[in-house]
Amino acid sequence: MSKFLAVVKREYIQRVRAKMFIVTTVLLPVVMSLFGIVPVVILNIDAGSPMRVAVIDQTGKMYQHLNEALVSEESEQQNANTGRMGRSRPFGNFILEPIDPNQSPERIRTELEQRLHSRSLDGYVLIPPDFLEHGQAEFFNRNPGDVLSTRMLESALNRAVREQRLIDARVDTRTREELFKPVDLQAVKVGATGQERDSGGSFALVFGIGFVMYLSILMYGQVILGAVIEEKETRIAEILFSSVKPFPLMMGKLVGVSLVALTQITIWGLAFSTFALYGVNLLASRGIGTSLPRIPFSHYVYFGLFFLLGYFIYATIYALVGSMVTTAQEGGQLAMPIILILVVSFYLFFPVSRSPDSTFSFWVSMIPFSAPVAMLVRIVTQTPPFWQIALSLLIGFGSVLVIMWIASRVYRVGMLMYGKRASIPEAWRWARQA
Amino acid sequence: MAANDITVKLDGVSKSFGEFTAVKHLSLGVRAGRVFGLLGPNGAGKTTTIRMIVNITAPDSGSIHVFGQKIDSQIQDRIGYLPEERGLYRRMRIVDQLRFFAELKNVRGKMVEQKIDEWLARVKLSEWKNKRSMELSKGMQQKIQFVTSVIHDPDLLILDEPFSGLDPINVELLKEVVLDLKRAGKTIIFSTHQMEVAEKICDDICLLNRSQKVLEGSLREIKRSFGRNSVAVRCEGGDGVLDDPALVSKLVRHADEAQALLAEGADAQVLLKRLIASGAVIGKFEMVEPSLNDIFITKVTESA
Numbered sequence: 001m002s003k004f005l006a007v008v009k010r011e012y013i014q015r016v017r018a019k020m021f022i023v024t025t026v027l028l029p030v031v032m033s034l035f036g037i038v039p040v041v042i043l044n045i046d047a048g049s050p051m052r053v054a055v056i057d058q059t060g061k062m063y064q065h066l067n068e069a070l071v072s073e074e075s076e077q078q079n080a081n082t083g084r085m086g087r088s089r090p091f092g093n094f095i096l097e098p099i100d101p102n103q104s105p106e107r108i109r110t111e112l113e114q115r116l117h118s119r120s121l122d123g124y125v126l127i128p129p130d131f132l133e134h135g136q137a138e139f140f141n142r143n144p145g146d147v148l149s150t151r152m153l154e155s156a157l158n159r160a161v162r163e164q165r166l167i168d169a170r171v172d173t174r175t176r177e178e179l180f181k182p183v184d185l186q187a188v189k190v191g192a193t194g195q196e197r198d199s200g201g202s203f204a205l206v207f208g209i210g211f212v213m214y215l216s217i218l219m220y221g222q223v224i225l226g227a228v229i230e231e232k233e234t235r236i237a238e239i240l241f242s243s244v245k246p247f248p249l250m251m252g253k254l255v256g257v258s259l260v261a262l263t264q265i266t267i268w269g270l271a272f273s274t275f276a277l278y279g280v281n282l283l284a285s286r287g288i289g290t291s292l293p294r295i296p297f298s299h300y301v302y303f304g305l306f307f308l309l310g311y312f313i314y315a316t317i318y319a320l321v322g323s324m325v326t327t328a329q330e331g332g333q334l335a336m337p338i339i340l341i342l343v344v345s346f347y348l349f350f351p352v353s354r355s356p357d358s359t360f361s362f363w364v365s366m367i368p369f370s371a372p373v374a375m376l377v378r379i380v381t382q383t384p385p386f387w388q389i390a391l392s393l394l395i396g397f398g399s400v401l402v403i404m405w406i407a408s409r410v411y412r413v414g415m416l417m418y419g420k421r422a423s424i425p426e427a428w429r430w431a432r433q434a
Numbered sequence: 435m436a437a438n439d440i441t442v443k444l445d446g447v448s449k450s451f452g453e454f455t456a457v458k459h460l461s462l463g464v465r466a467g468r469v470f471g472l473l474g475p476n477g478a479g480k481t482t483t484i485r486m487i488v489n490i491t492a493p494d495s496g497s498i499h500v501f502g503q504k505i506d507s508q509i510q511d512r513i514g515y516l517p518e519e520r521g522l523y524r525r526m527r528i529v530d531q532l533r534f535f536a537e538l539k540n541v542r543g544k545m546v547e548q549k550i551d552e553w554l555a556r557v558k559l560s561e562w563k564n565k566r567s568m569e570l571s572k573g574m575q576q577k578i579q580f581v582t583s584v585i586h587d588p589d590l591l592i593l594d595e596p597f598s599g600l601d602p603i604n605v606e607l608l609k610e611v612v613l614d615l616k617r618a619g620k621t622i623i624f625s626t627h628q629m630e631v632a633e634k635i636c637d638d639i640c641l642l643n644r645s646q647k648v649l650e651g652s653l654r655e656i657k658r659s660f661g662r663n664s665v666a667v668r669c670e671g672g673d674g675v676l677d678d679p680a681l682v683s684k685l686v687r688h689a690d691e692a693q694a695l696l697a698e699g700a701d702a703q704v705l706l707k708r709l710i711a712s713g714a715v716i717g718k719f720e721m722v723e724p725s726l727n728d729i730f731i732t733k734v735t736e737s738a
Binding site: 002003006007009010013014018230234235236237238239240241242243244245 | 485488489490507510511513515516517519520521522523524525526530534535537538539540579582583
C-alpha cells in the first residue's frame with residue numbers, strides 16, 4: 001500500500017509541478033473568458049451608426065409594412081439577445097427613406113448611386129411592381145458581405161409581404177395578429193412526485209458532464225498512455241519491478257494521473273462557475289431572472305460517480321494500450337478506436353433519452369463503456385430502480401479493476417519477454433503467482 | 435558451510451520461455467559477505483537467474499531461498515538491484531528520484547535525506563542534487579543509477595554489468611565502493627561478461643554457459659586447479675618457436691607481450707632454451723596463472 005502511495009505521489013507531484021500544467025491550467029479560463037467577452041465587445045463596436053437605406057417601392061404598398069417589420073424585427077432580436085447573453089446588441093439598425101418610384105428609373109439610379117459614392121447613403125432596395133407575386137427584390141449596397149444586414153432586411157421583407165398578402169386576402173387586423181402570435185413550448189417532466197417543471201436543465205447538465213468526460217479523456221488519455229510507457233522508454237521498469245509489483249504500480253500511475261486531471265478540471269470548473277455566476281448576476285441586475293434547474297441532491301452524487309466511472313473506464317483502456325506497446329507513437333495509433341467507442345457511446349444520449357425504459361436503454365446503461373452517459377440520461381428522465389444504478393456502478397468499477405489487472409500482467413510479461421507477445425497460459429501463470 | 439552463511443541458495447532451478455530454455459537445472463550458493471561473480475557469455479542465462487532471485491519472475495521448477503527464506507516483498511526490500519537495462523526519470527530531480535526509489539523499498543524519513551547526501555558525496559555528484567537527470571552526462575547518470583540500488587542500505591546487492599560504458603576513473607571509483615560494501619558485510623552478486631573486471635573483485639564465481647552451470651567455486655581455488663601452465667613472454671624474434679604446436683597450444687599476442695599456453699606435456703624450460711637458441715632477445719619470461727578469461731574461454735569452448 002505504501003509503495004502504491006509512493007507511485008501516486010510521484011506521478012502527481014511531478015506532473016502538477018510541470019510548467020506545462022501550470023500554464024494550461026491558468027491559460028484556459030483566461031482564453032475562455034476572452035472568448036466570452038471579445039465577441040460581445042466587437043459586435044458592440046460594429047453597431048456604429050444605423051444603416052441608411054433608400055427604398056424604391058414600385059408596388060406602392062410595401063414601404064409602410066417594411067418599416068414596421070424592421071422595427072419589430074429589431075426589438076425581437078434584442079429581446080432574444082438579452083435573454084441569452086444578458087447584453088443588447090444594437091446591430092442592424094436601419095433608417096429607411098422612401099424614394100418616389102414615379103421618376104424615371106435611370107434618374108433614380110444615377111442619383112442613388114451618387115449618394116452611395118458620397119456616402120450619404122449605405123444602400124437601396126429596389127422592390128419591383130410584381131414583387132407580391134414573385135417575391136424578388138434587389139438590395140444594392142457598397143458592402144454585399146454584410147450578411148447580417150441583408151438577412152435582416154430579407155426577413156423584414158418576408159414579414160411585410162406576408163402582411164400585405166393577408167390584407168389582400170381580406171384578413172382583418174385582429175386575425176392577423178392572432179396568426180402571428182408565437183408559441184412557447186415547455187417540457188414538463190412527469191415523475192413519481194407528480195408534475196414538475198424542468199426546462200431541460202438536468203438534460204443540459206448530463207450533456208455537460210458527458211462533454212467534460214469526453215474532453216478529459218481526450219486530454220488525459222494520452223497522458224496516461226505516456227505515463228505507462230515512461231518506464232519502458234526510460235528503461236526503469238526492471239528496477240521498479242524489483243521493488244513493487246506491477247498491479248500497485250499501474251494503479252498508482254492511473255490514480256496519480258487522474259488526480260492531476262481532477263485537479264485541473266476542478267480549477268477550470270471553479271473558474272467557469274465564477275464566470276457563470278458573474279453572468280447570472282449581470283442578468284439579474286437587468287431584471288432577468290435565471291434559476292438553476294431544480295435537481296435532487298442524490299442526482300448530484302450520481303453525476304459525480306458516473307463522471308468518475310466514465311473517466312476511469314476509458315483511462316484504463318489507455319493504460320492497457322500503454323502496457324502493450326513500447327513507444328508513445330505506437331500507442332497513439334492503437335488508441336484511435338477508443339475515441340471511436342467514446343463518441344459512439346456519447347451519441348447513445350439521444351436514443352436513450354427518447355426511451356429511457358427500453359430494454360436497449362437498460363443494457364447500454366449496464367455496459368461499462370456506455371453506462372456513464374446512458375445511466376445518467378435514465379436517471380434524469382425516468383429514474384430507474386436503485387439496484388440498477390448500483391449494479392451499473394459495480395460492473396463499471398469492477399471492470400476498471402479487472403482491466404488494470406490485465407494491463408499489469410501484460411506490462412510485466414512484455415517487459416520480461418523483450419517485446420515478445422506472451423501466450424495466454426503464460427500470462428495466466430504469472431497472474432496467479434503474483 | 436553453515437546454512438546461515440548462505441545468502442542466496444538455488445536448488446535445481448529451471449526456467450524456460452516457450453521453446454527457449456533460459457536456465458536449466460541450476461543449483462548454486464552465494465556466501466554471505468562475499469562478492470559472487472555470475473559470469474558467462476551473452477545469453478547464458480545470467481539475467482534470468484538474477485530476475486528469479488529478485489522475484490521479478492518465478493522459476494518453472496526448483497527452489498530459491500534468500501536469507502534462508504522463500505522470497506517475499508519484505509525480503510525484496512532488503513535487496514538492491516541494478517539491472518543491465520536501467521535508466522532514470524528524465525525530468526525528475528536527482529534528489530526526488532533517489533527519495534522515490536528509497537520509498538519503493540519502504541525506507542523514508544530523515545535518514546533517507548542523510549543517505550542521499552552521503553551517497554552523492556561518495557560518487558562526487560553532490561552539486562547535481564537538484565538538477566534533472568536529463569542535464570547529467572551519461573557517466574553521471576550511471577553513477578546515480580548505481581546509487582538508486584544502494585540508497586536503502588540493502589544486505590544483498592545485485593549488480594548486472596554495473597561498469598559497462600563507464601570511464602576508467604569511474605570504474606575505479608565504483609569498484610572501491612563495491613569493495614567497501616563487502617567490507618561492511620554486504621553480500622554482492624556481480625554479473626558480467628568482462629572477465630578482467632570480475633577477476634579483480636570477485637571472491638567466488640559461477641560460470642554459466644548455454645543456460646547451464648559449467649564451473650563454480652572460489653576464484654583462487656579454480657585458478658589453482660588450472661595450474662601454472664601459461665607463460666607470459668616479451669621477446670624480439672623467436673616467432674617460429676612460439677608458433678610450434680608441440681610446445682605452445684595457444685598463443686595470445688598483446689601489444690608488447692604474448693601469453694603462451696603450454697601444450698600437453700611441454701616443458702617451460704624447453705621453451706625458454708629453444709627461444710634463446712633461436713636468437714630471440716628475451717625481456718620477460720614468467721610462469722603465470724591462467725587468467726579468468728583463459729579459463730572462461732577454455733570452459734566455454736569445452737562445453738560447446
